[in-house]
Structure formats: C-alpha cells, structure tokens
C-alpha cells in the first residue's frame with residue numbers, strides 16, 4: 001500500500017514511512033492511494049469476532065504486508081488488552097434505536113486511547129527494526145497528552161516529552177500525565193499558556209538541529225495510523241448491529257475531524273452507512289461549512305467541551321480531497337486562500353459532502369440542558385462532548401428505522417465541571433483510577449523559553 005499527499009506534490013510513501021512521518025512535505029496530509037474493500041462476505045464473517053480480530057482484519061490491507069501477520073496480530077492484541085471492558089468499545093442502548101458507542105474504556109478515559117495505544121506500539125516496532133530511537137514532542141491542554149503518554153510508556157525506543165501550561169490544566173488531566181513514572185516519560189510544565197507550549201513544539205519540528213540527528217515524531221491526529229485505528233470501531237459496532245445486512249448511521253462529536261473521517265473511510269471500504277452526523281460545540285466551522293458553505297475561521301471560544309475547542313479542523317482536508325475527486329491542486333488552492341480570507345467550497349464538492357453528512361452545533365447552555373435531558377430519559381450521565389452528539393443525533397436522525405450510533409468520546413468523570421454545572425453531584429472515577437489523586441507525581445517546571453526547553457529535551461532523552 002502506498003500513501004499520497006492531499007496536495008499532490010509530496011512523494012508517495014510506504015506504510016512504515018507514513019507512520020514515522022507527520023505532515024507531507026507539500027503541507028498536505030497522507031491518505032492511502034487506493035481504498036481497500038471489505039466485501040459483504042468479509043463483513044458477515046466478522047460477526048462474533050473479538051475486537052482485536054476485527055481490528056486485525058480491517059487494518060491489515062493498510063499495513064500492506066510491511067509487518068508479518070503474527071507480529072501485527074500481537075501488536076493489536078496488546079494495544080486493546082489495556083482497555084478495561086472485554087468488548088473494548090461496548091454499545092449501550094439508549095432507546096428503541098439509538099445507541100452509545102462507549103469509546104472511553106481505555107487508560108485515560110477518552111477515545112484517543114483507541115488510536116494512541118496502537119500508534120505507540122507501531123512506532124516502537126518500526127524503530128526497533130531500523131535500530132533507531134526517536135523523540136516525541138507534543139503540547140497539550142488536556143486530553144491528547146495523557147493518551148500519548150499512556151501509548152508510549154512501554155516503548156523502549158521512544159522518549160516522550162509533553163508540554164502543558166503550568167497550573168492551567170485540570171488536576172485530573174494533569175495527574176493522568178504526571179503520575180506515569182516511566183523512565184521514558186517527561187512532563188514539562190511551561191510557565192505560559194497553551195499557545196506558548198504549542199509554539200515551542202512547532203519551532204522544534206521546524207528546526208530539529210538540537211537533537212543532533214535523532215528523529216522527532218508527531219503523534220497528533222494528522223498521523224495516518226491514528227485514522228486507521230479509528231476505522232475499526234465503526235466496522236465493529238455496525239457488525240454488532242447487523243451489518244452488512246442493514247445500514248447504520250453514526251453521530252460524531254467533532255473537532256479536528258479525525259474521528260468522523262475514520263468513519264467515512266469505513267463507509268468507503270464498503271460498510272453500509274446511511275449518514276454521518278457531525279456534532280460541534282460553539283466552535284462550529286464544520287457545521288457552518290456544511291449548512292451554509294461558510295468555510296471561514298472564527299475566534300476560538302472556550303467551552304464546556306474543551307477537547308472540541310478548535311478554530312480549524314486539520315483532518316477536514318482529507319475529506320476535501322475526496323470531495324474534490326482527489327484533485328490535489330484544487331485542495332491546495334482552496335486551503336491556501338482559506339488561510340487569509342473567508343472561503344467557500346465549490347458547488348459540486350459541497351453537494352457530494354451533503355449526500356453523506358449532516359451537522360448540528362450547540363452552545364454551552366444547551367450542553368448542560370442536554371446532560372439533564374439525557375439523564376432524565378435514559379439514566380445515563382453524558383460527558384459534555386458526548387452531549388453535543390446526543391443532541392445532534394436526535395435533531396438529524398433521518399430515517400428512524402436505521403440504528404443511530406452516537407460516539408461517546410469521553411467518560412463523564414473526566415469532565416466533572418460540566419456535570420456538576422448541570423446539577424449532578426459529580427461522577428466517581430472508575431475503580432482502576434480511584435487513587436489518582438494520591439499517586440506520586442513527577443514533572444519539571446520550565447520557563448516559556450525555547451532554548452531552555454530544547455536543552456532539557458536534548459539532555460534528558462536516553
């Protein structure tokens with residue numbers, strides 16, 4: 001399998017190269033050159049299989065023989081053995097035909113674990129094979145950092161440095177990162193805000209001289225392997241609900257569009273999907289684009305669903321590439337124009353998107369109302385991200401005879417602020433984490449100065 005850039009100018013890469021590379025050299029994102037197909041029979045044969053087995057079968061064509069089957073099976077099995085539920089991603093029925101797909105049973109209680117548990121192991125495998133080591137650097141305001149740390153803590157060939165803004169992340173989120181006491185995990189609290197941390201990571205990728213030739217790897221959601229890992233739960237849940245014999249719809253709380261793009265890939269592989277509903281909070285660029293063809297940046301709004309607070313959805317580019325029928329030049333032109341001025345999609349690509357995608361956006365007051373309403377109707381306490389999905393699914397349901405699956409992207413205990421604001425006493429952490437607030441922490445506080453941070457990384461890496 002070869003991977004090509006959405007902007008059409010970067011060299012095609014193998015799977016191994018694409019896992020080790022972030023953005024393409026032309027500024028685009030990598031996508032598979034051809035979409036592997038799952039036949040009616042392939043899907044029917046998955047009924048009753050374990051999640052790890054379905055994961056192996058769905059992802060195998062993307063790996064394209066670059067890892068032998070036994071080794072890849074073992075990597076997948078290990079990755080999903082870290083989840084606390086035997087089903088890995090269980091379905092929870094809310095009403096006659098609306099289901100929650102619980103993606104929060106991994107080590108950090110949010111769906112990013114599904115991809116990062118696999119990505120850490122894939123990186124380690126390829127580095128081992130090449131006899132190389134690598135450094136991961138990332139900035140986080142919460143969710144991604146802890147999932148990346150959990151995904152890499154057992155990787156011998158990786159050192160991971162996660163920068164968070166000092167005293168500006170919630171205690172639970174900080175402790176999920178700083179209580180991982182592995183030798184290859186380095187938490188850095190930057191005396192500054194998230195943008196300062198992010199800027200230092202970007203500068204380090206742009207000029208990697210301070211690492212004397214060691215590879216710097218990004219684990220953000222533009223890494224193809226993260227999308228690939230997320231395709232699996234769309235297939236597994238649809239099969240559990242009767243695919244390939246009947247269609248399913250999905251509703252996805254969205255920000256950078258990695259999650260819902262993975263669903264679209266499952267559809268393109270042959271999964272019978274009726275529609276995708278994109279749910280957003282007040283940061284609604286995806287909803288504005290689909291509903292009004294208003295493809296423009298707006299000010300960032302801090303919401304009760306902070307992991308969906310974005311200005312631009314980086315992975316939307318991958319869908320645009322398909323909507324523009326893989327015309328990389330047209331995608332590059334649209335996205336370059338969009339950097340500086342409000343833009344709009346051409347008519348035909350927009351019409352193609354509207355065939356498969358609907359959208360809905362809600363503000364903070366509505367998030368609280370939905371948490372109360374969902375509890376009243378179903379006894380479930382939803383986290384604020386999942387709440388955007390619950391409302392969007394109800395509003396954009398379409399054919400009521402088609403099962404609707406709303407993706408539950410985080411455990412409510414992780415976002416207690418919203419739950420308490422909605423009038424509930426809070427949600428206890430699950431048993432394997434109930435001593436989180438007593439565990440030993442380790443982190444280093446550094447000033448927001450690039451040279452100091454880079455010196456720390458260069459000295460501490462093993």
Ligand SMILES: *Cc1c(COP(=O)(O)O)cnc(C)c1O
Nearest residue numbers: 254255256257258259307409410
């Ligand atoms: C990251 C995240 C999202 C958004 O996912 P995208 O793939 O960026 O669209 C939604 N909910 C939670 C809890 C997240 O952590």
